Amino acid sequence: xxxxxSFIEFSSLMQNLSSIGLIILDKRxxxxxWNRFMELHSHVKSDEIINRKLTSFFPDINELWxxxxxxxxxxxGNQGNTSWEQRPYLLKLPSTQSxxxxxxxxxxxxxxxxxxxxxxxVIAVGIIIHDVTEMAVTQRLLENITNKAVELEEINSKDYLxxxxxxxxxxxxxxxxxxRCRRLSWGLTVAIIDADNFKAINDVYGHQAGDDVLKEMxxxxxxxxxxxxxxxxxxxxxFALILPNVDPEQAYSICDRLRKxxxxxxxxxxxxxxxxxxxxGLSQMAASKSLEDMIGEADSALYVAKxxxxxxxxxxxxxxx
Amino acid sequence: xxxxxxxxxxxxxxxxxxxxxxMGKSGAMLSEIFEHRVTLSVPDISVVDGDKLSxxxxxxAEHSQVVNIIHQSFIGDIEGRSTxxxxxxxxxxxxxxxxxxKSDALDEKRQCEMLLDLSNAVNSTCLSGLAEQLGLDIELxxxxxxxxxKPNSELKDFIFIQKNQDVYDTLLFEIKFxxxxxxxxxxxxISLKTDCLQHLKNALGQVI
Numbered sequence: 001x002x003x004x005x006s007f008i009e010f011s012s013l014m015q016n017l018s019s020i021g022l023i024i025l026d027k028r029x030x031x032x033x034w035n036r037f038m039e040l041h042s043h044v045k046s047d048e049i050i051n052r053k054l055t056s057f058f059p060d061i062n063e064l065w066x067x068x069x070x071x072x073x074x075x076x077g078n079q080g081n082t083s084w085e086q087r088p089y090l091l092k093l094p095s096t097q098s099x100x101x102x103x104x105x106x107x108x109x110x111x112x113x114x115x116x117x118x119x120x121x122v123i124a125v126g127i128i129i130h131d132v133t134e135m136a137v138t139q140r141l142l143e144n145i146t147n148k149a150v151e152l153e154e155i156n157s158k159d160y161l162x163x164x165x166x167x168x169x170x171x172x173x174x175x176x177x178x179x180r181c182r183r184l185s186w187g188l189t190v191a192i193i194d195a196d197n198f199k200a201i202n203d204v205y206g207h208q209a210g211d212d213v214l215k216e217m218x219x220x221x222x223x224x225x226x227x228x229x230x231x232x233x234x235x236x237x238x239f240a241l242i243l244p245n246v247d248p249e250q251a252y253s254i255c256d257r258l259r260k261x262x263x264x265x266x267x268x269x270x271x272x273x274x275x276x277x278x279x280x281g282l283s284q285m286a287a288s289k290s291l292e293d294m295i296g297e298a299d300s301a302l303y304v305a306k307x308x309x310x311x312x313x314x315x316x317x318x319x320x321x
Numbered sequence: 322x323x324x325x326x327x328x329x330x331x332x333x334x335x336x337x338x339x340x341x342x343x344m345g346k347s348g349a350m351l352s353e354i355f356e357h358r359v360t361l362s363v364p365d366i367s368v369v370d371g372d373k374l375s376x377x378x379x380x381x382a383e384h385s386q387v388v389n390i391i392h393q394s395f396i397g398d399i400e401g402r403s404t405x406x407x408x409x410x411x412x413x414x415x416x417x418x419x420x421x422x423k424s425d426a427l428d429e430k431r432q433c434e435m436l437l438d439l440s441n442a443v444n445s446t447c448l449s450g451l452a453e454q455l456g457l458d459i460e461l462x463x464x465x466x467x468x469x470x471k472p473n474s475e476l477k478d479f480i481f482i483q484k485n486q487d488v489y490d491t492l493l494f495e496i497k498f499x500x501x502x503x504x505x506x507x508x509x510x511i512s513l514k515t516d517c518l519q520h521l522k523n524a525l526g527q528v529i
Binding site for chain 1: 353
């Protein structure tokens, strides 16, 4: 008798709970318990829904799915969950957050737990509904801001005209690639690529033509490279390239391919054929030199390529050795 | 600082035996829920170090180019984490056994939910099976997606990194889960926290 009395008290405590939703369902999805939270948010009174099928009040629930979920809880005798991140809500209830104008329903985290009899047999399944609208909206806001920040970083690291990485990005990337290649005992080559006689193109065809030539050149160079290579616009008509995990011979043949991909066919600008060539200077990473030294060496090699008649690839050769 | 616990070959054998009994029951329950024959087996239980964990992640990586990993912690008399690993596969089978709509097979959020459901079901049965055999009380926390459709090269970083825990001297249960009709195959790795190994040893002592 005492037990029964305390059960009724406990049940009325749960009934009056208005901060979380509590529903109890039998195997056929008939409602046997519907607390005050549920009444307030769904505008369905306990008297109306008790002994009626839940899905007859909420027709947009996938009934087969819910039956399987309830059945699994019956058999396993363990708790299951659904999270707003995958399933925004179990029951479509209006949002109570009137200040958030683009949210018109309550985001819910739900737990499905077995209701057991004294002899440990599962006799029903309870569902607890947590209103997580505020959390969901905050997280969505945070995701939007993060996406914007990533976009901004992307814009900052890209050159506006060619879509290649910017000079600033080049130095960051070179630092990262160099430390990775050192750690793995891989080779690394830096190349400086410069368009030959570019000033003449601007003078003869105009700056718009010059810009179009740079765009087309960038496209051809980028297509010839691997995904792990980083091509950057270093200056006006100058490009810098990082080639990780290559030996000097491989680097030379990659760069010669780059040279050919530019010179092989003329670039079209307003039905005019513009012939462009590039000169390339290379330098390899070594323990004895800094990254700045390496760029300086590639620059000197480029100078040699220009002096030797342009449209050439030159390795840096240390004259002191 | 807890001292590392060692298990004798006899104790490991007994654990294997108990776990296999637990798996038999789990398989029967899961077969009932999924309405297809489910096979569970425990090929290995071992005290592991970092090397063994690396080899294990290499082994998993061989099966599939991409991996999905679901973590689920458990607390109580023994504590730790289960790592549910499932490779690239077709969701049509899961849609059927979990009662989803056909169109859900292509919806990434629903795919995640199916993986969470599957992981929770398998973990519930495996862990409660084990706990029951050993007379221990444990409760599962919510499962969390640690990696969804990621290249398998990331596997090593995801599986065994555990906050505030040395990976050394962890007791590891490898469980294989298989639904032949659907050609659905998953691995479940249960690792126990170092500081609850003594508790497990005691519980084991009571049973054997």
